[in-house]
Amino acid sequence: MEEWQDWQKYLVAFFFGLIASAVILLIARRPTGIPLTLYPPPTPQPYQVHVDGAVNSPGVYTLERGSRVHDAVKAAGGTTESANLREINLAAPVKDGQKIYIPSMDETPIPSGTKQGDKPLVDLNHASFEELMTLPGIGEDRAREIIQYRESHGGFSELEELMNISGIGEATFEKIKPFIFITP
Known part of the structure; x- marks a missing residue:
């Protein structure tokens, strides 16, 4: 085998150096992409509930999510003396936009199954x-x-x-x- 000449040694060293530089650049290079901006989760909006009937202050009230009918009645100043709560489920959850009607004793609700x-x-x-x-x-x-x-x-x-x-x-x-x- 013949011995390499100096210029051949330099050329091979140059190519190895070039390949090593490319590998280092690929490894060290930061990945490109679209940066993500993280936002906090949206704050749930409170419910708007219309309370009417035998309550002290009928009207539309703002209640927190997870509120119950008794919370809506309380927001409306409580019931009047003539309120008939027998047919009302005070523990029922309220929904946004719901109308809650509290009947009075002189109203005769029609029972189910009639x-x-x-x-x-x-x-x-x-x-x-x-x-x-x-x-x-x-x-x-x-x-x-x-x-x-x-x-x-x-x-x-x-x-x-x-x-x-x-x-x-x-x-x-x-x-x-x-x-x-x-x-x-």
């Missing part, structure tokens, strides 16, 4: 999907829309609100009216 003729009455604020479909002119789509409406509006506060649902006009409402009622 009948109009041979048909049971349906409580719009608590009826199941299947119960809603027993109403005249109410099929699966309308029953779904009724449930969607009551969940997004905190329930029905009057029977006529049923006409806010698409497909339920005055004629349909008049057919349904004898078979429905609402409780808070």
